[in-house]
Every structure is written in structure tokens, then in C-alpha cells.
Amino acid sequence: MKRRSKSKSSVLLLLSVVIIISFAFIGFKGLEVAGWRVKSFDEGITKGLDLQGGVSVLMEIVDEDVSSDVLERTKQLLELRVNKIGVAETVVTVEGDKRIRIDIPGAFNSSEIVDGLTKTGNLEFKDSEGNVVLTGKDVKEATAILDDTSRPVVSLELNEDGQSKFADVTAKNIGKSIGIYMDGEAVSSPVVQNAITDGKAVINGMSSMDEAKKLAGVISSGALPVTVEAASVKNVGAQLGAEALPNALKAGAIGVGLIFVFMIIYYRVPGIFASIALTLYISLVLLLFAEMKVTLTLPGIAALLLTIGMAVDANILIFERIREELSRGISIKSAVKAGFENAMSSIVDSNSTTFIAALILYFIGSGSVKGFAVTLMIGIVLSLFTALIVTKTLINLAVEIGLLKSLGQFRVKRGENNA
Template identity: 35%
Template sequence: MLQFPLWKRILIIGLCLLGLALAAPNMFYKRVEQHNDAATALVKNGALTAEEQGWLAGWPSWMPSGIVNLGLDLRGGAHLLAEVHLSEVYKTRMESLWPELRNALAAERGTLGAIRRVPAPDGQLRIQIANADQLPKAIEVAKTLAQPVVTLTGVGQTDLAVTGEGDTITVQLSEAERKSADERTMAQSLEIVRRRIDAAGTREPTIVRQGTDRILIEVPGIGSAEDLKALIGTTAKLTFNQVTGTATSDDQTPGAGKEVLPDAERKGLFYVLESVPVVTGDDLTDARPETDQNGRPAVGFRFNPAGARAFGDYTAAHIGEPFAIVLDGKVISAPTIQTHIAGGSGIITGNFTVQQSTDLALLLRAGALPAGMTFLEERTIGPELGADSIRAGMIASAVGFIAVVVFMVASYGLFGAFASIALFINIAFVLAFMSIIGATLTLPGIAGIVLTIGTAVDANVLIFERMREELRRGRTPARAFELGFDKAMSAIVDANVTHLMVGTILFVLGAGPVRGFAVTLIFGILASVFTAIWLVRMMIAQWFAYKRPKTVVV
């Protein structure tokens, strides 16, 4: 006990100093945060504004700069609960299937007779044939377009359910394909929302799926729920369609396979377009703000090889014809194809501002949401409320810390002071751990820190009480110290293992604030074991080696 090796002392002191150094940036939160923002901007843009240069110089580059991320309830921000319209995916699938199915049935026109599409609910495709007695043949032709469902639960099933009645066949997605499509749509929506928010430079957003068709979105630091909705609330669905004519209203019946869409700028102007696009935004590999030949804001784009080939082939075959660029159901540009456009790149022009071209490029890079969203719940938490929460949390932590220190010093004197120093190091370790992994601190997380303050000295209380018992039995101080640590160890291990188990369960099964509480609780437990057993033991050993007291009062 009293022979504490030098290497062990160096290791313990080194870990404590490292923990203090890593936790220190949190004491200068705003300055370090601005420094990090400037460093990120430098990497991203290659240059800094004068203000950002001041931010970068505001914190030494050789110092650690990791800080704890503040959650929505501490920083303020926006909360949204969005419902994804999964049924839109079924409708889109059927619309894209129609040209292919029409061609397949037309190839059998000699047997089936004339075919025509008839009205049907969204997500269904109904085709009427002239020769009703050939309905089984039409069903057979439609089934040739079906593909196997690629999921574990859909083995042996196809993606289309084809039925017939009278002279009409009905095609829709099979149940297995609907479930598979739902999973893909939700996964894609989550990823695209995350990309859009990350591209906007926000900090530590919470984007999680809830239930079968909902997404919870919490973004600290953003101005309001309206700002967040503006960022993610549009599908940014880009298509390039063939123009077959113009119209004066959207009431005009365009005919099979066509649609009427309005011009984005000129009221009263409508275009008749082929419903099936030549190329879609899914084929984009890049989009960035640029300027056109007149110096006006525009958006440059580039296709992947498949999109570039389709785009090039179409422009080569339709020189002199108008070509519509459609964004979210509106024609933003309808230029005439002047020449063959090879290479798969181009530019979108329109009456854009610089900010609009930047936002559009951001949305196009992130990709189109596969389905629309309805925001069922929205909430804005102001930064003032977050500041109040931080202030209240700091007061609670300070009061808890002072109360524990007073109790320990009053109960155990110098040894209580050792435990109080260890408690301070313990809190520094928690902040250091959270800074390293980029954890988010929330109000429940502060509650976890306060709970850690209250329970971190439990191990020392057990040790000190055991020391008292041994001293009362007449043990020498050195022997009492050794037995105090050794005999209290089993109780300390049992208590902390059960705490760790509970914290782990909360982290695995919980979500949001519950996980924030669990993180600080787990880190606090691990840090308290180290500080209570090793740090306090080293301090007592060093004190005893220096003082060599004959009697000790614990």
C-alpha cells in the first residue's frame, strides 16, 4: 500500500493532467466553438473572412479543441416530427411502369386488341383490353415484367401483383414489395434529411425513425422550426422532360403519358410534357452554384455515366426542340437544344438570387426525397431558454459539488479533502470523455453529472469507514489504510457493476434524452472507480510517506 511505484504515480498523474487538459476547452466554450467553426471553414473553403481569422486566432492551435456538444434543450433549436407519404412511392412506381407495360401489351395487339389505360386509385395501374376473352394472356404478359423481391422475408415472391376482372387487368405492388419499398423509402429519407442538414453546417442533429412512417428531427442551433422546414421540407425532385407543346391552363387534358406543368416564373404559361423523364436528378453526381454567360446566378450540374449517355443521346436526336428542366412540379427552364450536349454536364438558369442558387445546389447534391412529408409536430426552443437551462444546470452542479465537499471534509477531514479533489478530477474526466467522442450534453445529461457528483464519493465513504473500523481494532495506520482499501473493494465493485449494467440498458434501449443521461452516468461511474481507488490511494500514500504519522484520525 505505502510502496507506490514511481511508474504508477507518473501514470496516474499523467492521466489526470490529460483529463484536465481535454476538459479545459469547455471552460471557454464560445471561443473554442468559434475557433472550430473557423478551422472547418478554412478546410472547406480554403480561405477565411477577417472575422473568421479572428476566431481562428482566438484559441491556441496546440491546445485541445474538442468540446461537448450542447443538445437542443441547452442550445435552443428546432424540433420536427415528419410523416413520410409512403403511398407516393407506390404511385411513382406505377407511373414509371406504364410505358414499359404499354409496349409489352402493344406487342400482343393482334391477340389482345386495342388497349387503353383507365382511371385507377393511386398506386394501381388498370389497363382495359378490347378482347376480354384474352384476359389471361394479358395477365401473363404483365407478369413477365415482375422482378423477384430482394429481401429475406420476400424470398420466392415478385414485386408485382397482377389480377384481372372482365376486360381489365389491375397491376400494383405486391405486399412483400410494399414492405421492402417502405423500408427503402424510410432509409433513403433519413439519409437525405441527414445530408441536407449536415451540408447546412448545423451541429449534432438528432435524426431518427419513429414507427413505420415517421422521422424525428432535432437540430440544435438553428433559428426556428420554419428555417428547418425550409431546409428539408422540399423534395427537390429534378427531372428533364421532353416538351410536346404549351397550354394556357392546367385544365387542359394532355393525353395519355403526358402532363401539364406550370412555368415557375411566368404566370399563365403551362407546358405539355412527356410524363416519363429522359433523365432524373437521381443521375446527378454533382451540383454547385455558378454564373451563366451574363454573370447571373445559376446552378451547374454533372451526370453519372448512365445519365450522361441518356442526356447526350437525347440532345443529339432532338436538336432545335425545347427541353424542360422541372423542379418540384414546376418548369424552371425550357431552353431549346442548340447542339449535341456531350460529357454529361450542363447549367440550370433562372431568375435566381445567389442564395437561391446555393440552396438549390445543396438540395440537388443531397438528392431528392423519395416521397413528400407532412410535419405533424414542430417546436422552436429559443436560445434564451437554452441559456436558462445551462445556468440552472450549472447552479445545480455547483450546489451539489459544494454540498458533497462540505460533507466529506466535515466527516473525514483531510481524507475528505482528498476525496473532494478526486471528485473534481472525476467531473473533468466525464467532460473530457464526452469531448473526445463528440457526445451531446442535454438536460438529462446534466442530471447524470449531478447524480455522479452525489455517488462518486460512495467508494471513498466505504473505504474510509472501513479504515475507521480497523483503527478502532488497534491496527497501525499503514495496516488500517491497506485493509480499508482491500476489504471495501468487493462492495465497490458490486455497486459499480450494477450501476454500469443499468446505464448500459438505458443506453441500448433508450432514445434521445434517456441515452444522454445514460452516457454521462456510464462515464461518471468509470471515472469514479479510477479516481476513488487509484487517485485517492496515491494521495494518501504520498501524504503518509511524507508525514509518517504515529496515529491517524479518519
């Protein structure tokens, strides 16, 4: 019975180590099997401005007495507006009571972005006498396309109410022009050739496809409930970001490598299992970043390295407690159990206070401070899991199969007494 239990523990330990190492390898390198690809962490994680360059725009609402609902609605419309013009991986956050920051990673023209964001988005169709016959509320969808002559235009599809209005207006204005105005400025004045009953219209006069996309994005997002202006525009060079990321990764790899070396040299066999658990911890954190669409910044990398240090600290507390118990002369199995139990309160207390501090930073901070706080909170939760569950399981399995059976493997000399 004991031999069967030992064999089962051996299989579980080997399987656990193989799964952890394989998971980490696939996460860092990626995998492609029969045309199906698993993205690496580097491909899946969104990188912030400081890692790949881009534009950071701080928009400020000009109107007075802005409610929280209006602020949130403005934020949503600005985010939709930026994404509609083909900008991906944007980070839009509220700062204070009247400001909204928009971070746009990548190399983009800041003046065009600001121009698109500051438009109020008030779309109007006016007949030849200047009467407003349709508004942006009657538009179902706006799309930038190329017409039959390969010129960029904005194709409009009206909703059911707008389709009925447009059919009536065009029937009454055959041979006359219907002006299309954006924020009071005429962008197109097509002449009605016949009644349009399918609810489709075209805005022409675009000089480029990018201009058409920008206008389509503004129309699709709808009119802003308030007037906004750019309080500040900051460009982060792509070269700075390109240099920052490799340097940050190199520093992180060296730091983690030194931690592994220290753990293995100082704590020997238990240090090896702690390093395996830390490998799983780092992989889980990066996986969670990718799945949660967390934007990784340099402060975020700093927070990640900080939580790695906290995870190592938890293992050190556990191993020192085990060594204390072994010095008292009890068995290795009992010492391991007592070591984890005695270290748990210290580990939970220290991590809880740090988590509370991160929570406060998240609620009162903004921008990169929030990113640092989110990274720190995720890291704390996962470090507790790997230290108190994964490391404990690996050590217990190693003790069960006899892989950890001598005091020397814990750096404890026979007869040593710390009292």
C-alpha cells in the same frame, strides 16, 4: 532503499496532482500555443436545443409496412439533407417504427427546414416532348454557386453515365428547352444552345443563395424511398437556451464545490485527494463528451451531476471502510488496502445496477432520454475508474511518503472502537 522508494513516491504524487490540475485547467479554459489552440470543453461539446435554442422536427413516414432498412435509409438521407443546407450539429434519431426526430440547434427558419425535408427529392430532366431523359441518379454532385451575373444557381455535375446521356440529349435538342423538374414541379427550363459534353448543367431561377443551397442539398441527398410529412414542429427560443446553460453550469459548479468542501472538512487529507480525483473525473467525462460528439442537454447535465454524486458515494464507502479498519487497531497502510478491497464489491454492485438501468433506458427511450442514459453510462464507467484506480493510487502514494501517517487525518481517535 526505503528513502529512494519514498522519493520516487513523492515525485509520482506531485506529478500526478500537477497533471490532473493542469489537465482540468486547460480543459475548462482552453490553451493557445504558437497558433495551435486546444479548445475548451465549452467550445468542443455540442449543446442540445434546450441549451442554445433551435428547431425540433418530428417527421412521420406516410407509407405503410416500412421495413427497418427503409427507415434507416430515410434517416440517413434526411440527416444528409439537413447538413447539406448548412445546418451543423444536428441530432437525428429514430422514434418508433415510422418516425424520425431531427433536432437542429441554433436559430433557423423552421418552415424552410420542413419544406426541404418533406420533398421526396425526385429530380427529372425532360425534353420538349415531355420524355424523361435524365434523373437524379445521373447527378454526381450539386452545388450552390453564384453565376457570372452574381445570381444564385445550382451547378450540376453528372456522373459518367449521365454525362453520356446528357451529351446525346443536348445534341438532339439544340434550340429546344430541356425542363428540370423537382418532385414534378418545374424549377428551370433552359434552352439548349449547343451540345454539352462536359457533363455540367445549371439550374437557375433561384431567388436567394439559401434557396439554392436547399435545392442543392435535396438533389445531393437523393430521392427519399418513402413519403414523409411533419408530424410536429417545435421551436425552442434562443433566449431560453441562453438562460438555461449559465444557470445549469452555475448550479453544477455550486453543487460540485459543496461536495469538495464536505469531503475536505469531513475526511480531511483523504478528502483532498478524493476531490483531486473527482476533478479528473469531471474533466475526463467532458473530454469524452467532446470527442464522442455527445450532444449535451439539460437531462445530460442532470445525469452528469448524478454520476458525480455516485463517484462521491464510492469515495465515502472507501473512506468509511478504512476508518473501520483503523478503529480495529491495524496499521494505516493495511487499513487503506483492506478499505479499498472491502468497499469494492459494494461499489461495483451499486454501479452495475445503475448501469443496467441506464442501458434499458437507452434501448427503450428516445431523444433526451437516450442522452440521459448515454451520459449516465459514461459517467458510471469513469467514476469507477477514478474511485478504484485514481483515488487508490493517490492515497497509497500519500501513505508511502508519510503524508498520511496519523489516525487524526482520517478522523479516527486513538482507542476508538466502532464495534
